[in-house]
Ligand SMILES: Nc1ncnc2c1ncn2[C@@H]1O[C@H](COP(=O)(O)OP(=O)(O)OP(=O)(O)O)[C@@H](O)[C@H]1O
């Protein structure tokens with residue numbers, strides 16, 4: 373599904389002494405099937421932007437369209453839209469609600485009128501998919517799991533109802549490097565296989581460079597940069613100005629470029645690309 377923002381403004385706690393503008397005239401098109409990383413300082417508006425996509429917040433001014441649906445505060449329409457959007461909250465522990473992992477994942481399926489056998493079958497598939505073996509975890513309390521495991525339960529709950537769009541608010545924060553890799557490569561595989569539009573909020577530039585087709589950097593509620601990963605090296609000073617940290621890979625490239633100018637083509641930003649380029653280069657030098 374395609375996402376369209378037109379001149380969108382959002383005020384938090386409008387008409388109160390705490391009134392604060394969270395989104396400032398956002399116009400944005402995300403085509404169906406694209407994998408977009410949303411980055412930016414704490415408080416820049418990332419969560420507000422993505423919550424608008426499934427109608428958790430409604431524009432104060434302007435319009436947001438998801439497929440053929442306009443985001444409004446009509447609850448019935450928004451509930452229908454939400455069935456097709458998988459939304460992983462910034463703090464997945466807030467999303468868990470049932471006594472067992474099984475019931476938690478089954479929860480989103482209950483509204484689909486499936487019989488218990490179909491539900492069990494779907495739950496088993498998604499639990500195995502996210503790396504929680506069914507027999508071992510189905511009866512555990514989600515609240516007695518590690519943060520990484522809770523995140524997998526939340527992700528399994530989202531995937532169980534076959535969404536055609538995924539929105540993930542910092543799905544890897546608090547995970548160790550292996551956990552981050554596992555969660556993101558799973559998401560990337562699903563996105564490629566099923567052509568799901570995917571919006572990933574992340575503070576890690578390396579994640580955006582490796583997995584996304586496009587990087588949107590927010591600053592003070594507005595879109596500050598809208599780039600492809602290949603454009604990141606030339607715009608690095610602006611990214612750093614928006615509060616993002618460079619990556620070890622970009623620093624290594626910068627170091628080589630300083631010593632041997634022109635040695636690494638501008639579009640190379642990621643480990644595998646750099647390795648292939650260096651190997652080719654070394655073979656030519658021999
Ligand atoms: N319930 C609220 N009441 C008032 N202001 C709020 C509320 N929620 C968010 N804000 C403000 O709206 C702005 C955008 O917040 P948002 O949560 O979208 O930022 P974010 O980029 O997701 O930040 P983070 O990286 O910390 O998750 C911030 O200035 C924040 O202080």
Ligand SMILES: [Mg+2]
Nearest residue numbers: 418419420462
């Ligand atoms: Mg946030």
